[in-house]
Amino acid sequence: MARGSRVIMKCDKCGGVAVIGMPQHRLNLCETHFVAWMREIVARTIHRHRMFAPDARLLVAVSGGKDSLTLWEILNHLGYETEGLYIHLGIDSDGYSDQSQRKAEGFAAANGLRLTVVNVAEVYGCGIPEITWTGRGQRVCGACGLVKRHIMNQAAYEGRFDAIATGHNMDDEAAVLLQNLLHWQQGYLRRQDAVLPASHPRLARKVKPLCRTYERESAAYALVRGIDFVEAECPYAVDASTIRYKLLLNQLERESPGTKYQFYQGFLAAKAEGLFSEAPEGDSADWSTCSECGQPTLGGDLCSFCRLWRRVRHEDA
Amino acid sequence: MARGSRVIMKCDKCGGVAVIGMPQHRLNLCETHFVAWMREIVARTIHRHRMFAPDARLLVAVSGGKDSLTLWEILNHLGYETEGLYIHLGIDSDGYSDQSQRKAEGFAAANGLRLTVVNVAEVYGCGIPEITWTGRGQRVCGACGLVKRHIMNQAAYEGRFDAIATGHNMDDEAAVLLQNLLHWQQGYLRRQDAVLPASHPRLARKVKPLCRTYERESAAYALVRGIDFVEAECPYAVDASTIRYKLLLNQLERESPGTKYQFYQGFLAAKAEGLFSEAPEGDSADWSTCSECGQPTLGGDLCSFCRLWRRVRHEDA
Numbered sequence: 001m002a003r004g005s006r007v008i009m010k011c012d013k014c015g016g017v018a019v020i021g022m023p024q025h026r027l028n029l030c031e032t033h034f035v036a037w038m039r040e041i042v043a044r045t046i047h048r049h050r051m052f053a054p055d056a057r058l059l060v061a062v063s064g065g066k067d068s069l070t071l072w073e074i075l076n077h078l079g080y081e082t083e084g085l086y087i088h089l090g091i092d093s094d095g096y097s098d099q100s101q102r103k104a105e106g107f108a109a110a111n112g113l114r115l116t117v118v119n120v121a122e123v124y125g126c127g128i129p130e131i132t133w134t135g136r137g138q139r140v141c142g143a144c145g146l147v148k149r150h151i152m153n154q155a156a157y158e159g160r161f162d163a164i165a166t167g168h169n170m171d172d173e174a175a176v177l178l179q180n181l182l183h184w185q186q187g188y189l190r191r192q193d194a195v196l197p198a199s200h201p202r203l204a205r206k207v208k209p210l211c212r213t214y215e216r217e218s219a220a221y222a223l224v225r226g227i228d229f230v231e232a233e234c235p236y237a238v239d240a241s242t243i244r245y246k247l248l249l250n251q252l253e254r255e256s257p258g259t260k261y262q263f264y265q266g267f268l269a270a271k272a273e274g275l276f277s278e279a280p281e282g283d284s285a286d287w288s289t290c291s292e293c294g295q296p297t298l299g300g301d302l303c304s305f306c307r308l309w310r311r312v313r314h315e316d317a
Numbered sequence: 318m319a320r321g322s323r324v325i326m327k328c329d330k331c332g333g334v335a336v337i338g339m340p341q342h343r344l345n346l347c348e349t350h351f352v353a354w355m356r357e358i359v360a361r362t363i364h365r366h367r368m369f370a371p372d373a374r375l376l377v378a379v380s381g382g383k384d385s386l387t388l389w390e391i392l393n394h395l396g397y398e399t400e401g402l403y404i405h406l407g408i409d410s411d412g413y414s415d416q417s418q419r420k421a422e423g424f425a426a427a428n429g430l431r432l433t434v435v436n437v438a439e440v441y442g443c444g445i446p447e448i449t450w451t452g453r454g455q456r457v458c459g460a461c462g463l464v465k466r467h468i469m470n471q472a473a474y475e476g477r478f479d480a481i482a483t484g485h486n487m488d489d490e491a492a493v494l495l496q497n498l499l500h501w502q503q504g505y506l507r508r509q510d511a512v513l514p515a516s517h518p519r520l521a522r523k524v525k526p527l528c529r530t531y532e533r534e535s536a537a538y539a540l541v542r543g544i545d546f547v548e549a550e551c552p553y554a555v556d557a558s559t560i561r562y563k564l565l566l567n568q569l570e571r572e573s574p575g576t577k578y579q580f581y582q583g584f585l586a587a588k589a590e591g592l593f594s595e596a597p598e599g600d601s602a603d604w605s606t607c608s609e610c611g612q613p614t615l616g617g618d619l620c621s622f623c624r625l626w627r628r629v630r631h632e633d634a
Contacts, residue, residue, distance in 0.1 A: 181498055182569070182576060184583030186592075244572065248565060252499070255561065259499060266501030275503075275593075 020220045023257035031224050038221050042074045042209045049194040051207040052163045058082045059161040059204070061152055062107075062115070064100030064230040066222040067167030069107050071210050073225060075165060076111060082165075084108055084115040085155050087148055090127015093235040097127070100230045107227060116159075118151050124309055128236075131312055140236040143308065150305035153295060156204035163205040171215040173208070174264045175245040189276045194268065200287055200296040214260070337537045340574035348541050355538050359391045359526045366511040368524040373479040375399045376521070378469055379424075379432070381417030381547040383539040384484030386424050388527050390544060392482060393428060399482075401425055401432040402472050404465055407444015410552040414444070417547045424544060433476075435468050441626055445553075448629055457553040460625065467622035470612060473521035480522040488532040490525070491581045492562040506593045511585065517604055517613040531577070532563075 009018035011030035018028035029037055045051070052058065058075060062068040062084045075082050086104040091097045101117060108115035121127040131143045156164050173192070180188045196206040210218060222229050237243060252259040271277070287296045290303035297303035302310065326335035328347035335345035346354055362368070369375065375392060379385040379401045392399050403421040408414045418434060425432035438444040441464075448460045473481050490509070497505045513523040527535060539546050554560060569576040588594070604613045607620035614620035619627065 182580045184580075184587050186587060241573075244569075248568070251565070252561075256558075263499045263501070270501050270503060 019224060020217070022214075022217070024214075024253075024261045034220065035224060038070075038213065038217065039074050039077060041213055042071075043078055045194065045209050045212045046078075046207075049207070051165075051195055051209060052080075052205075054079075056080065056162040057160070059152070059156050059159060059164045060084050061148075061164055061166045062086050062104045063167070064103035065167070066227070066229045066231075067169050067172075067210060067215070067218045069103070069167075069227045069229050070218040070221045070225075071165060071167045072107065072113070073111070073227060074221075075209065076113060082113065083159065083161070084113060085152060085164075086115055086117045087151050088117060088119040088121070088127075089144060089147070090119070090121040091129060091234065091236070092127075094232065096230075096232060096235060099232070103228055103230045107229075116155060118155065120147060120151075126312065131308065141240055144236070146305055146308060150293075150295065150303070152206075153203050154293075157202050161204065163207050165207050165209055167210055167218070168208040169210045169213055169215045169218055170260060170264050171246050171249070172242070173211050174249050174260045175242040177264060177267055178245045178249060179242060186276065192267075193271060199285055202294075202296050212265070336541060337534070339531075339534070341531075341570075341578045342575075351537065352541060355387075355530065355534060356391050356394060358530055359388075360395055362511065362526050362529045363395075363524075366524070368482075368512055368526060369397075369480045369522075371396075373397065374477070376469070376473050376476060376478040376481045377401050378465075378481055378483045379403050379421045380484070381420035382484070383544070383546045383548075384486050384489075384527060384532070384535045386420070386484075386544045386546050387535040387538045387542075388482060388484045389424065389430070390428070390542060391538075392526065393430060399430065400476065400478070401430060402469060402481075403432055403434045404468050405434060405436040405438070405444075406461060406464070407436070407438040408446060408551065408553070409444075411549065413547075413549060413552060416549075420545055420547045424546075433472060435472065437464060437468075443629065448625065458557055461553070463622055463625060467610075467612065467620070469523075470520050471610075474519050478521065480524050482524050482526055484527055484535070485525040486527045486530055486532045486535055487577060487581050488563050488566070489559070490528050491566050491577045492559040494581060494584055495562045495566060496559060503593065509584075510588060516602055519611075519613050529582070 009021050009028040011018045011033055012028050013033040014030060016030040019031050020034050021028045058080050060072045060082050062072055072082060072084060086101055088097050088101055104115055128144045152164050194208050194211045198205040249260050290297045290306055291301050292306040293303060295303050326338050326345040328335045328350055329345050330350040331347060333347040336348050337351050338345045375397050377389045377399050379389055389399060389401060403418055405414050405418055421432055445461045469481050511525050511528045515522040566577050607614045607623055608618050609623040610620060612620050
């Protein structure tokens with residue numbers, strides 16, 4: 001974005017003033033052409049990974065941040081039928097969850113889109129930070145992921161959506177990939193992809209239409225399109241190891257633009273050719289139905305979400 | 318090694334003063350127990366990877382640095398029949414190649430071991446730096462690798478050795494692994510292992526008995542055993558990308574000891590289970606014999622080593 005630089009970058013399409021340079025593509029673009037480029041890349045990503053059909057009904061998981069709101073804007077612009085889902089996690093620090101909800105609601109209202117809000121504390125009794133106070137060693141991000149997945153699956157099932165679209169960008173995906181490779185988590189490597197197919201009729205298909213663009217591109221898109229998003233990161237994520245891996249990949253990216261892109265794209269290409277495809281024995285799903293919530297589970301009578309809440313309530317009692 | 322620290326580490330085996338702490342193993346050892354531990358790890362690595370039989374004749378590729386001399390010392394101590402091979406690359410900077418040769422010769426003499434020296438400039442007409450002045454864009458490290466591989470294969474064949482042992486440590490291997498993964502070099506990932514089997518009767522089997530120990534452990538071993546090694550890195554390697562990846566892995570290692578170990582060991586384990594094992598079509602070797610040197614080649618009449626020298630001589634003419 002030429003900040004701090006005296007050289008004015010020119011748009012490679014029209015020669016106008018560029019608002020963003022993307023060294024990994026050797027591409028500088030003006031506002032108009034950047035917006036068109038982002039939409040084109042997202043459309044191509046949806047197409048290439050056969051994410052969903054043109055008439056699909058999509059539930060967009062919105063956090064109020066730049067990625068999910070940019071995603072929602074683009075999907076809406078591309079003509080898809082979308083609704084938003086905001087999950088209020090009860091994170092109080094500087095009013096993080098309240099603020100994020102206002103951004104999500106503001107965007108929905110401004111664009112005439114429908115947003116469903118699920119407030120974890122109101123529905124289940126306490127917010128994410130309280131769950132982790134149960135002293136059972138349950139880590140914040142692990143519990144949060146579990147709660148969000150459950151609520152998203154529930155909302156997608158009840159609303160009969162064809163897929164849940166999340167705002168994961170390439171920085172997120174590359175960081176998780178590096179983490180999975182450093183620890184050779186073959187189960188995670190098998191599942192990591194642009195599309196997570198529905199493994200059960202009651203569990204939603206999940207898609208990541210922003211997985212081929214960088215975080216700074218979602219941010220630039222949101223700024224250019226005047227999308228009002230919450231800038232703060234989740235206070236619990238600050239120390240997360242994925243952030244460490246993001247910084248490290250950005251360090252490599254600065255030294256050699258395109259590293260992150262090659263790394264993630266190369267992984268997807270290798271997967272498409274069959275790498276990590278073999279499922280180990282016992283990986284074929286043996287589903288049962290949770291006696292409390294009715295969602296499918298692989299772990300006996302109660303699903304892990306309901307077990308989590310039972311523990312929380314038990315500790316409270 | 319407790320440098321700069323006031324806490325005296327104790328040896329976990331005998332309670333004596335530890336000379337090294339290895340956080341990735343939660344192990345602190347005194348001089349005696351560290352030396353025994355290193356030898357034990359190398360013996361186990363040779364055994365686990367079925368590197369060679371107890372009566373094997375081994376050609377140890379020695380650079381005069383800590384890793385290769387430590388390796389030679391340990392193999393010799395373990396009772397293997399070894400000879401050294403020093404390749405003088407004609408690198409002048411601060412007398413790098415001359416100095417390295419003196420260290421290799423000094424070690425051989427002190428231990429009553431036989432060392433063969435091949436001086437590239439004397440045998441072929443010029444040293445590695447001159448090769449790269451041909452203006453053909455041949456990178457120094459690429460040309461150097463090619464020359465060393467050829468000379469090692471030739472020496473192993475002529476001397477009827479069972480294997481060539483190189484001093485690659487886990488830092489080297491993990492850095493190359495990271496590089497291969499960042500670029501998804503599947504051919505390299507398929508071949509990267511503790512053992513590179515002989516792909517042709519005239520090409521030697523290559524083994525890396527130090528691949529399960531860290532660079533700092535070879536260094537500590539050399540210091541403790543009074544091995545006089547050349548401390549300088551090759552001046553051409555300073556900017557090599559593998560050094561960048563080493564620094565990066567060491568950064569992760571500091572934050573989370575054992576990262577490097579897990580990363581490389583996990584890779585070997587995944588490979589042993591069949592990951593990256595599938596060879597693409599056209600990978601089955603179609604060997605011919607180089608009309609100049611007689612070594613097998615996959616690339617027509619001349620092998621790439623002889624093509625390199627022909628280019629160099631042609632440019633000189």
